Amino acid sequence: MAEAGGIDGPKWYAETTVAAPERAPLVQDADVDVCVIGGGLAGLTVAREIVRAGWSVVVLEAKKIAWNASGRNAGFVAPGFSERIENIIERVGLSRAKQLWALSADGVEYVRATIRETGMPGVTAADGRLIVLRRNAEDELLRHVAMMRVDFGARLDAWPTEQVREVLRSERYFQAVHLPGAFRIHPRNYALGLAAAAEQAGARIFEDTPALAMDSAGVRKRVDTPKGRVRAGHVVLAGGAHLGSVFRAVSETLLPVSSYMAVTAPLGEALGDAVRYRGSVSDTRRGGDYYRIVDGDRLLWGSGISTRISAPRGLAGSIERDIRDVYPQLGAVKIDHAWSGLMSYAVHKMPLIGEVMPGVWVTGAFGGHGINTTAMAGDVIASAIVAGDDRWRLFSAYELVWTGGAWGRAAAQILFWARRLQDAVAEGLAQRRDTARRRAVQQAAHEAAERERRATEAVQRRAAEEAARAAAEESAERFAAAQRNAAERAHQAAVQAKQPRRIADTVAAHKVELLRAARAAGGGGGGEADLGNEAGHGFETAPAGSEEKPAAPRQLSKSRRKAKRT
Numbered sequence: 349m350a351e352a353g354g355i356d357g358p359k360w361y362a363e364t365t366v367a368a369p370e371r372a373p374l375v376q377d378a379d380v381d382v383c384v385i386g387g388g389l390a391g392l393t394v395a396r397e398i399v400r401a402g403w404s405v406v407v408l409e410a411k412k413i414a415w416n417a418s419g420r421n422a423g424f425v426a427p428g429f430s431e432r433i434e435n436i437i438e439r440v441g442l443s444r445a446k447q448l449w450a451l452s453a454d455g456v457e458y459v460r461a462t463i464r465e466t467g468m469p470g471v472t473a474a475d476g477r478l479i480v481l482r483r484n485a486e487d488e489l490l491r492h493v494a495m496m497r498v499d500f501g502a503r504l505d506a507w508p509t510e511q512v513r514e515v516l517r518s519e520r521y522f523q524a525v526h527l528p529g530a531f532r533i534h535p536r537n538y539a540l541g542l543a544a545a546a547e548q549a550g551a552r553i554f555e556d557t558p559a560l561a562m563d564s565a566g567v568r569k570r571v572d573t574p575k576g577r578v579r580a581g582h583v584v585l586a587g588g589a590h591l592g593s594v595f596r597a598v599s600e601t602l603l604p605v606s607s608y609m610a611v612t613a614p615l616g617e618a619l620g621d622a623v624r625y626r627g628s629v630s631d632t633r634r635g636g637d638y639y640r641i642v643d644g645d646r647l648l649w650g651s652g653i654s655t656r657i658s659a660p661r662g663l664a665g666s667i668e669r670d671i672r673d674v675y676p677q678l679g680a681v682k683i684d685h686a687w688s689g690l691m692s693y694a695v696h697k698m699p700l701i702g703e704v705m706p707g708v709w710v711t712g713a714f715g716g717h718g719i720n721t722t723a724m725a726g727d728v729i730a731s732a733i734v735a736g737d738d739r740w741r742l743f744s745a746y747e748l749v750w751t752g753g754a755w756g757r758a759a760a761q762i763l764f765w766a767r768r769l770q771d772a773v774a775e776g777l778a779q780r781r782d783t784a785r786r787r788a789v790q791q792a793a794h795e796a797a798e799r800e801r802r803a804t805e806a807v808q809r810r811a812a813e814e815a816a817r818a819a820a821e822e823s824a825e826r827f828a829a830a831q832r833n834a835a836e837r838a839h840q841a842a843v844q845a846k847q848p849r850r851i852a853d854t855v856a857a858h859k860v861e862l863l864r865a866a867r868a869a870g871g872g873g874g875g876e877a878d879l880g881n882e883a884g885h886g887f888e889t890a891p892a893g894s895e896e897k898p899a900a901p902r903q904l905s906k907s908r909r910k911a912k913r914t
């Protein structure tokens with residue numbers, strides 16, 4: 349893991365940076381229209397715009413082009429400022445706030461157009477930004493979105509919690525503002541592309557050339573560097589947090605603030621499952637998290653701010669914990685690179701843009717919202733210098749305010765901690781409410797499921813009883829039918845059985861007649877007893893209630909009577 353903060357910048361950016369020329373230091377005096385101090389996004393944009401207007405420009409860079417914040421930031425490009433829009437309205441009124449917002453949106457378009465026009469390599473803009481809440485504040489969010497749409501004509505939508513959690517699988521998040529027109533870039537390649545475009549237009553850029561002192565008294569200003577002096581009609585101070593002693597009236601109004609970033613090792617498919625949104629993401633806490641996916645399956649993650657200038661020990665571990673807190677499903681992610689970067693803030697959190705004394709201009713204090721605002725400021729200051737454009741006066745409410753030196757930095761840090769604490773308390777309460785709400789929802793769902801289960805069971809029980817009753821009735825019917833059939837069959841069998849017996853009886857009666865006739869004729873035989881047995885056997889098998897009338901006894905008594913008569 350590389351924890352670089354030095355001149356070559358963070359290793360991950362170095363690995364993905366396009367080839368850039370080495371630029372020599374200034375070794376002789378130069379006479380130009382404009383001298384720009386600082387080779388970050390602010391200085392490079394103003395230099396490009398001035399030279400495009402046909403003026404001569406030199407850029408003095410103490411180290412390398414975009415070695416600091418401009419070349420190691422997260423690359424989110426969106427309208428707005430570090431200061432909240434509600435606070436801007438409160439300070440300058442709605443009408444002026446609208447103009448400032450429009451300028452910040454112009455900065456976004458400037459970056460987009462510059463990438464397109466110059467065909468910058470390795471910048472790869474990708475669309476969309478989500479600004480997520482870590483507390484449940486739907487009403488507040490809806491009011492904000494409505495105001496931004498109606499009063500500022502901004503392109504943004506409010507996303508409900510479910511929609512947010514659909515694309516960012518984290519229970520830390522609630523609602524979000526979606527900015528479809530925002531985009532993200534590789535900031536270092538963008539800065540190098542700007543430098544190349546400025547040089548192509550005629551600007552001269554000197555690296556390893558710190559501006560050490562300035563004489564701003566005359567019409568022609570003088571800027572001293574270790575090996576050469578620049579004389580210029582205008583000087584633009586674009587040194588950010590590192591401006592130093594060259595112009596104390598400005599540098600003492602800039603509060604240096606660090607932010608921290610890291611790139612993880614490849615995280616495979618798990619990352620795509622957890623973070624389904626392909627734009628950039630940030631939360632609304634002070635010094636909160638901001639991140640995006642890079643190289644397909646790595647996370648570029650930033651978080652935290654501090655007035656401490658160097659990177660703290662254990663930076664990688666602390667960013668790893670931040671990631672785990674939001675996406676525990678990723679497990680312990682490995683951090684491949686981590687670094688810090690230094691921004692500058694003014695006390696009022698708005699950029700310092702304007703003329704601080706005749707011929708001396710400042711463009712700085714962009715805070716964590718510097719890509720669009722450096723672009724806008726470069727354009728505004730260049731056209732002020734070359735064409736007398738006075739749009740910079742829109743920022744006059746945000747003048748130079750002393751930051752209080754070392755005490756001011758300490759106070760700012762304490763204020764930041766206090767606000768982080770407020771955020772943490774608000775977030776903790778929101779999480780607790782969310783947990784309680786989810787438990788209540790689960791409980792209600794459980795009770796509803798229980799009710800449904802009981803109702804289903806009752807229906808099933810009734811259906812089973814019904815089926816059993818129907819089956820019983822059916823089997824009783826079947827039984828009765830079977831009985832009827834059996835009786836019918838028995839009856840038919842009996843009827844059939846009677847037919848041959850009657851014949852037999854008739855035969856027997858004939859036999860009796862014959863016997864009697866034989867006896868009468870003087871023959872022997874079985875007598876009365878034989879006749880009774882044979883005839884009795886035939887009657888006993890008749891079914892109860894049968895309408896068949898026994899014939900044999902009648903015939904027998906007839907034959908007896910006949911026998912008696914004879």
Ligand SMILES: Cc1cc2nc3c(=O)[nH]c(=O)nc-3n(C[C@H](O)[C@H](O)[C@H](O)COP(=O)(O)OP(=O)(O)OC[C@H]3O[C@@H](n4cnc5c(N)ncnc54)[C@H](O)[C@@H]3O)c2cc1C
Pocket residue numbers: 385386387388389390391408409410411412413414415416417418419420421422423424425426557558559560586587588589590591592594606607608609650688689690691692711712713714715716717718719720722
């Ligand atoms: C970690 C991090 C993440 C960020 N993410 C974003 C983001 O996603 N989106 C966004 O909009 N903003 C972001 N920012 C803010 C943004 O990067 C800055 O606001 C912006 O780059 C400031 O540009 P700059 O030119 O004013 O300053 P810098 O980039 O600091 O450039 C100033 C240059 O001036 C030079 N210099 C200073 N003094 C002298 C001198 N006396 N002589 C010669 N040269 C001098 C320095 O060496 C330096 O190169 C982020 C910042 C950081 C630190």
